[in-house]
Amino acid sequence: MGWGRRSDNLGDVSGAFDDHPFIRACRGLPHDRVPVWFMRQAGRSLPEYRAIRGTGTILDAIADPDLSTEITLQPVRRHNVDAAILYSDIVVPAHAIGFGLTITPGVGPEVDEPFRHEDDLARLRPLDPEADTPYVLETVRQLVAELDRPLIGFAGAPFTVASYLVEGRPSRDHAITKSMMFNNEPLWHALCDRLADLAIASLQSQIDHGASAIQLFDSWAGSLSPRQYQRYAAPHSTKVMDALADAGIPRIHFGVTTGELLGQLAATGADVVGVDWRVPLSEARNRVGSGISLQGNLDPTTILAGVDAATEAAREVLADNDGHPGHIFNLGHGVMPASDPEVLTEIVRLVHREGTVRT
Amino acid sequence: MGWGRRSDNLGDVSGAFDDHPFIRACRGLPHDRVPVWFMRQAGRSLPEYRAIRGTGTILDAIADPDLSTEITLQPVRRHNVDAAILYSDIVVPAHAIGFGLTITPGVGPEVDEPFRHEDDLARLRPLDPEADTPYVLETVRQLVAELDRPLIGFAGAPFTVASYLVEGRPSRDHAITKSMMFNNEPLWHALCDRLADLAIASLQSQIDHGASAIQLFDSWAGSLSPRQYQRYAAPHSTKVMDALADAGIPRIHFGVTTGELLGQLAATGADVVGVDWRVPLSEARNRVGSGISLQGNLDPTTILAGVDAATEAAREVLADNDGHPGHIFNLGHGVMPASDPEVLTEIVRLVHREGTVRT
Numbered sequence: 001m002g003w004g005r006r007s008d009n010l011g012d013v014s015g016a017f018d019d020h021p022f023i024r025a026c027r028g029l030p031h032d033r034v035p036v037w038f039m040r041q042a043g044r045s046l047p048e049y050r051a052i053r054g055t056g057t058i059l060d061a062i063a064d065p066d067l068s069t070e071i072t073l074q075p076v077r078r079h080n081v082d083a084a085i086l087y088s089d090i091v092v093p094a095h096a097i098g099f100g101l102t103i104t105p106g107v108g109p110e111v112d113e114p115f116r117h118e119d120d121l122a123r124l125r126p127l128d129p130e131a132d133t134p135y136v137l138e139t140v141r142q143l144v145a146e147l148d149r150p151l152i153g154f155a156g157a158p159f160t161v162a163s164y165l166v167e168g169r170p171s172r173d174h175a176i177t178k179s180m181m182f183n184n185e186p187l188w189h190a191l192c193d194r195l196a197d198l199a200i201a202s203l204q205s206q207i208d209h210g211a212s213a214i215q216l217f218d219s220w221a222g223s224l225s226p227r228q229y230q231r232y233a234a235p236h237s238t239k240v241m242d243a244l245a246d247a248g249i250p251r252i253h254f255g256v257t258t259g260e261l262l263g264q265l266a267a268t269g270a271d272v273v274g275v276d277w278r279v280p281l282s283e284a285r286n287r288v289g290s291g292i293s294l295q296g297n298l299d300p301t302t303i304l305a306g307v308d309a310a311t312e313a314a315r316e317v318l319a320d321n322d323g324h325p326g327h328i329f330n331l332g333h334g335v336m337p338a339s340d341p342e343v344l345t346e347i348v349r350l351v352h353r354e355g356t357v358r359t
Numbered sequence: 360m361g362w363g364r365r366s367d368n369l370g371d372v373s374g375a376f377d378d379h380p381f382i383r384a385c386r387g388l389p390h391d392r393v394p395v396w397f398m399r400q401a402g403r404s405l406p407e408y409r410a411i412r413g414t415g416t417i418l419d420a421i422a423d424p425d426l427s428t429e430i431t432l433q434p435v436r437r438h439n440v441d442a443a444i445l446y447s448d449i450v451v452p453a454h455a456i457g458f459g460l461t462i463t464p465g466v467g468p469e470v471d472e473p474f475r476h477e478d479d480l481a482r483l484r485p486l487d488p489e490a491d492t493p494y495v496l497e498t499v500r501q502l503v504a505e506l507d508r509p510l511i512g513f514a515g516a517p518f519t520v521a522s523y524l525v526e527g528r529p530s531r532d533h534a535i536t537k538s539m540m541f542n543n544e545p546l547w548h549a550l551c552d553r554l555a556d557l558a559i560a561s562l563q564s565q566i567d568h569g570a571s572a573i574q575l576f577d578s579w580a581g582s583l584s585p586r587q588y589q590r591y592a593a594p595h596s597t598k599v600m601d602a603l604a605d606a607g608i609p610r611i612h613f614g615v616t617t618g619e620l621l622g623q624l625a626a627t628g629a630d631v632v633g634v635d636w637r638v639p640l641s642e643a644r645n646r647v648g649s650g651i652s653l654q655g656n657l658d659p660t661t662i663l664a665g666v667d668a669a670t671e672a673a674r675e676v677l678a679d680n681d682g683h684p685g686h687i688f689n690l691g692h693g694v695m696p697a698s699d700p701e702v703l704t705e706i707v708r709l710v711h712r713e714g715t716v717r718t
Contacts, residue, residue, distance in 0.1 A: 175695060178660040182668035222616075225636045225658060227675065257581075259618045260637050277584045278619050299584060301537040309541035316586065336534060 016249065017150045017212050022082040025357075026213060026250030026272050028293050028326035034318070034355025035082035036348050037152075039254075040334030041075035042087050045341050048074050058103045059095060062088050065138035072143055072151075079345045080352075082328075083150045083213070084143060086206065088136060090156025090217050091164060093198040096132040097125050099165065107170065114168035116180075118187055124194040129205035136202075137209050144210030152252070153206030155199035157218030158192035158236035160255075165191070174223050181232045192236040200243040207247045215252040215274075216240060221265070222257030222276075229261050234268060241269030252295055256333050262287040276332035281321045293326030300331045303339045303347070310343050314350055323358035375608065376509045376571050381441040384716075385572060385609030385631050387652050387685035393677070393714025394441035395707050396511075398613075399693030400434035401446050404700050407433050417462045418454060421447050424497035431502055431510075437700060438707045441687075442509045442572070443502060445565065447495060449515025449576050450523060452557040455491040456484050458524065466529065473527035475539075477546055483553040488564035495561075496568050503569030511611070512565030514558035516577030517551035517595035519614075524550070533582050540591045551595040559602040566606045574611040574633075575599060580624070581616030581635075588620050593627060600628030611654055615692050621646040635691035640680045652685030659690045662698045662706070669702050673709055682717035 017023050024031035043049055049071055053061060061067050071087040091109045095101055100112035100123075115123070129137060143151050164170070166177040181188045203214050221233055241251055253265045254274030265273045266288040275284040275296035284294055302313040314329075321327045329351045335344065376382050383390035402408055408430055412420060420426050430446040450468045454460050459471035459482075474482070488496060502510050522536040523529070530536070540547045562573050580592055600610055612624045613633030624632045625647040634643040634655035643653055661672040673688075680686045688710045694703065 173660060173695065175660045175663045175697075178658070179664040179668070182661065182664040182671075222637070226639065228658070257616045257637065260639075260642070278581070278616065280585065280619075283619070299537070299587070301532060301534045302541065304534050305538040305541040309538070312541075336532065338534075 020082070020150055020212075022150050022328060023212060023250060025325060025328050026252070026293050028291060030325050030359045031357055034327065034329050034351050034357060036329035036351040036355075037081040037083040037085065038075070038079070038331050038335050038344060039085075041079065041081055041085065041344070042071050043335070044337035045335050045339045045344070046074055046078065047341075048078070057105075058089060059092070062092060063135045065135050065142055068135070068139040069142040069146070072139070073146060075344075076147070076149070078341060079348045081348055083152050084147055085152040085215070086136070086140060086143070086154060086211070088139075088154070090154070090161055092133060092136065093127050093155070093202045094124075094161060094165060094195075097127055097198070099123055101164075109164045109170065111165055111168040114176075115162070115165040115191060121187075121190055121194065124191070124198070127198045127201040129201055133202070133205075137205055140206055140209040140211060150212035151210065152213045152215055153203060153211030154215040154217060155202045155240070156195075157216050157221065157233070157240065157253075158195040158199065159224070159233040160218050160220045161195045161199075162188075162191050163220055165195075174220060178228075181228070185232075188232060189235075192233075193239070196236045196239045199240045203240070203244055204247070207244070207249060211249070213250040213252065214244065215254055216270075218253065218255045218265075221255040221261060222259075224261070226260050226264065229264055234264055237265075238268040245269060254295070259287075263289065266292045272326075272328065274330070278332075281317065281324075281327065285324065293328065294321075294324075295328040295330045297332040298330070298347070300333050300336050300339070303331070303343050304336050306340070307343045307346050310347055311350060314347050315354065318351070318355050323356045325357050325359075329355065379441070379509055379571075381509050381687060382571060382609060384684060384687050385611070385652050387650060389684050389718045390716055393686060393688050393710050393716060395688035395710040395714075396440040396442040396444065397434070397438070397690050397694050397703060398444075400438065400440060400444065400703070401430050402694070403696035404694050404698045404703070405433055405437065406700075407437070416464075417448060418451070421451060422494045424494050424501055427494070427498040428501040428505070431498070432505060434703075435506070435508070438704045439711075440707055442511050443506055444511040444574070445495070445499060445502070445513060445570070447498075447513065449513070449520055451492060451495065452486045452514070452561045453483075453520060453524060453554075456486055456557070458482055460523075468523045468529065470524055470527045473535075474521070474524040474550060480546075480549055480553065483550070483557070486557045486560040488560055492561070492564075496564055499565055499568040499570060509571035510569065511572045511574055512562060512570030513574040513576060514561045514599070515554075516575045516580065516592070516599065516612075517554040517558065518583070518592040519577050519579045520554050520558075521547075521550050522579055524554075533579060537587075540587070544591075547591060548594075551592075552598070555595045555598045558599045562599070562603055563606070566603070566608060570608070572609040572611060573603065574613055575629075577612065577614045577624075580614040580620060581618075583620070585619050585623065588623055593623055596624075597627040604628060613654070618646075622648065625651045631685075631687065633689070633691075637691070640676065640683075640686065644683065652687065653680075653683075654687040654689045656691040657689070657706070659692050659695050659698070662690070662702050663695050665699070666702050666705050669706055670709060673706050674713065677710070677714050682715045684716050684718075688714065
């Protein structure tokens with residue numbers, strides 16, 4: 001691949017990209033331009049993705065390191081975003097240990113036999129990343145060799161992965177999951193403890209192979225009240241964050257409709273907290289406390305609406321952040337598949353051109 | 360119907376139930392017990408509803424005043440809630456003026472030809488409630504004759520109704536709706552202005568026939584950022600609230616994931632703001648400001664989880680409100696169809712028995 005040798009144009013780039021604006025922003029340190037990447041930057045919004053994706057399931061594509069590497073690199077090349085994010089899925093570890101699930105196009109993860117009883121704990125053995133997900137590690141290896149900028153590894157947070165395993169399919173209200181929390185708290189915690197171990201093993205192996213940062217996706221945590229989050233979800237996300245504390249890389253914690261949870265998301269040990277478009281960054285900063293960076297928070301529908309709407313909204317995000325060095329520009333949720341990728345490229349240019357960082 | 364003659368056990372009940380605990384709580388006045396009702400208290404959670412509902416669409420049922428009256432009364436009889444809410448739907452006015460829509464079971468409102476262009480404005484003529492929705496007014500008349508407690512009338516807020524008409528079906532992200540806002544703001548405001556007129560006409564006619572309070576459902580307002588809400592939604596909800604100011608009855612304003620919008624929901628002119636379970640009532644009270652009552656905010660999944668979970672969570676809601684007189688106990692969103700109605704009855708008993716009101 002001709003594109004990706006490490007260049008010197010990012011300054012004194014170390015192996016872990018410690019001097020890269022993305023990493024420095026994660027740590028709230030001064031840097032020379034506002035870093036930007038997009039959740040779901042790889043995928044259906046890109047014609048070059050649709051051209052190579054083939055007809056298999058996403059789990060088939062993830063199991064093909066050459067394909068996953070290329071899919072991961074496509075948006076980096078096209079948009080010049082400041083970080084790549086591994087092309088994978090939060091249910092990969094559970095799938096790899098044989099829990100029995102598929103990802104159905106247009107639906108999402110579907111589980112053959114949902115997790116409902118104590119007996120189901122036996123279906124959640126520990127993950128051995130080298131043996132169970134060698135394809136993920138080979139993809140990370142290839143990407144690290146190609147990339148001149150940070151690679152973000154990721155995993156699903158215990159609550160959100162549990163919600164898929166318990167419900168058996170994507171759910172709007174997570175009612176069965178919550179019933180298990182409320183009515184069988186020991187089983188709930190046992191489930192989440194195993195899912196925390198899966199996330200830790202997967203993330204540690206991605207870090208060992210060269211990921212420069214990790215993101216813990218707790219996409220549906222915002223369905224919980226602050227009290228529910230504290231009791232049923234926070235201990236398990238904290239376990240994941242704590243286990244990675246010594247790795248020395250930034251840990252990003254993401255969810256949507258988490259306005260009331262931002263302080264708790266930070267308190268799990270995150271270095272960076274994702275913010276959706278519902279909470280202005282200036283307000284989010286009050287809630288996470290000092291020393292925590294923020295990632296976000298452009299409304300993804302503004303991209304779909306076109307370059308004028310996206311430009312106006314992106315400028316509002318920059319103005320609201322007011323040059324704080326602890327900011328990684330991103331959407332508040334993933335890129336919508338029908339988005340025009342040229343609008344995304346234009347937003348990257350705008351952020352790099354107009355974003356300011358106070359020193 | 361043997362049940363429903365006005366009784367004297369609520370004290371000095373006037374025609375408009377001004378002394379009823381529900382109305383007094385809406386006004387933040389002292390009263391003798393915490394009032395409670397449930398959004399979607401009528402409907403699929405009740406076996407007596409399933410027994411009489413028949414096989415027609417919900418729009419057919421709404422067009423049958425005897426049936427709608429009975430469906431509205433069922434949960435009042437069974438649960439002893441403090442208010443009835445008219446059995447209807449937020450798309451009834453648009454349907455009644457011939458916009459062309461159906462409500463598909465398991466899906467929601469579906470529009471034959473979605474609203475997309477200036478030409479579509481001609482499809483939104485004014486509502487003449489007596490001519491267009493005589494069945495709604497007959498239902499209100501029957502209910503007012505039967506009930507010994509307040510009847511809540513309702514309408515959809517312009518933003519939420521517009522999202523159905525523009526998307527053509529229920530949407531998670533409201534992307535087409537937002538594209539119209541961003542890219543054709545005059546058309547957006549023209550659409551919402553007509554929908555505000557529909558809501559005003561419908562609500563005023565319900566009040567004229569005896570509704571004692573109204574609720575404006577802006578269920579999906581929480582998909583908007585504070586800035587988007589202020590620019591694109593608030594002016595139209597304010598128009599509705601202002602038009603009803605002289606009616607002298609409480610105006611309730613409801614949405615979900617509206618934590619960042621609570622102050623703006625109050626500022627439209629609402630007397631009561633609905634709060635979902637994501638924001639503790641004590642925090643919500645700071646956001647709406649003094650003089651505004653709150654309605655909520657039990658997580659509906661706790662009802663589904665059973666009496667123990669619901670009891671614990673209901674006590675937390677009462678404790679968090681701490682006896683403030685401006686509180687109507689409710690769920691944070693509608694009753695889930697699979698809920699056991701006996702749990703709902705038990706929560707009404709609990710609120711009436713354990714709820715305290717500071718004087």
